[in-house]
Amino acid sequence: MALMVYNTLARQYEQFVPVEEGKVSIYVCGITPYDHSHIGHARPAVFWDVVRRYLLHKGYKVKLVTNFTDIDDKLINRSRQTRTPIPEIAEKFIQEYLECMDKLGVLRADVYPRASEVIPEIIETVETLIDKGLAYESAGDVYFRAERFPGYGKLSGKKIEDLLPGARVEVSELKESPLDWALWKASAPDEPGWPSPWGKGRPGWHIECSVMVHKHLGPQIDMHGGGTELVFPHHENEVAQAEAVSGVEPYVRYWVHSELLNLEGEKMSKSLGNVIYLSDIVNNHDPMAVRLYLLSAHRRKILDFSDELLRSAEKGWERIRTGYQNAVEFLANPSAQGLRDASKLAEATAQCRKTFFESMDNDFATPGALAAVFDLITAINAHVVPRGETTADPDARQKVAGAYGLLIECLGILGLVPQAELTPVSRGRDISNGLIDILVEIRNTARKQKDYTTADYIRDKMGDLGITLEDTPSGTKVRM
RNA sequence: GGCGACAUGGCCAAGUGGUAAGGCAGGGGUCUGCAAAACCCUUAUCCCCGGUUCGAAUCCGGGUGUCGCCUCCA
Structure with a gap:
């Protein structure tokens, strides 16, 4: 039986065949740790965890890489507001995210690269793009020439002529075209940055993924995941950068996007403010039930939260x-x-x-x-x-x-x-189990004597504690 | 304005040409001191209009509606 995958790039189902027999390389866009994760972030994570488990079950060797964008404007702002160093903020939210993932039973990725760790590689890549004439420096920024890359728009199905007139992108006189995007951004003196051939600065958003993929998985990978909202411009730009640098096409063989998680019919997103925090959900509900909920809709269908x-x-x-x-x-x-x-x-x-x-x-x-x-x-x-x-x-x-x-x-x-x-076992737990057994015994004695008042009292009170007693022909069962 | 996805019972959700899976909720039964769990039975012709076909929820055309992207975003 062949595995069929809907590929965003091809806009159809395709039989999955990895580049290298028996091995699958996967990159999934992770989070920007500037705030608490919300339940929407868990959807691709859980989905990809299932993909990975399934591929392993099929006998593939799987390498999964998921990034953390630990340097960007949102983090800079957050740092200013809270007067906390960026690394501290990022670390805190990364840990929280990982803890939630653990509870949800999401296996750890093989590598969790952080943008701040690949600055030299990013600079090198940007230089290559400039050398190839696909990027240009402008007042300390470096931009990618979108229109110079043949096939720009192939992933998202957009045409340059459609994009130009409707472009809502902030018009900047620093750019040659509104479609160009920043590979490198000059940092103001009070902003964090790294030295580069173009002065102190920091990477643009899209470049880190291309670089991390090349670094950890190579010039061509089997699957790339992320939410559908990332198709354009993020992944479109990623393709352009990666293929322009490596010359290898296609950069990604199967683009596998997951649909969004909506709240009351609207996308859940921090910028809209309609957010349900992941930690709240995972801590107040059985994480496995949450996982079941997340898997209850196919990945290409919008899932509502309620x-x-x-x-x-x-x-x-x-x-x-x-x-x-x-x-x-x-x-x-x-x-x-x-x-x-x-x-x-x-x-x-x-x-x-x-x-x-x-x-x-x-x-x-x-x-x-x-x-x-x-x-x-x-x-x-x-x-x-x-x-x-x-x-x-x-x-x-x-x-x-x-x-x-x-x-x-x-x-x-x-x-x-x-x-x-799965639940941690402790000595305290052993004792309570013993006590529960004793109570069940007393209750069953009462039942034999038809003292149902006592029997029901015990069952009710235990029920209040979240311990369910069920009488079956083969004895009383305890469920917690 | 441009691009794309989706529209199935009270709620959620499968289905990629062959006569509507499953979960939750509801109804009726069995079991039981009662309860719970469990089992059995039970509730739809698939947004609308055309077309292709022996046959369509599934393909094509046209509507309507919802959502997403085109700006940060899983």
């Missing part, structure tokens, strides 16, 4: 966890008997495998993959949840094990971890 959607995902996540738990308990109990005809479970397992991988191969269609998982959960529950009836199928256990194995495989690819072990 409490209702998040709640819906939380319920869905609970369903997955319960099903997982049911399978684990069944397999852990040698005397457990399955229900119904176990061949149905085997059938459902095969169907899930087919649907899951077909969906993933279809441009990483996580919603379809999730649907397959939910179907598998239903099949497992139908077979495994104690209900009094049993089946005599001697292979039942093996079939449950097969379904369980696939469930783990799928959830692993999606990065959804149901294991309770």
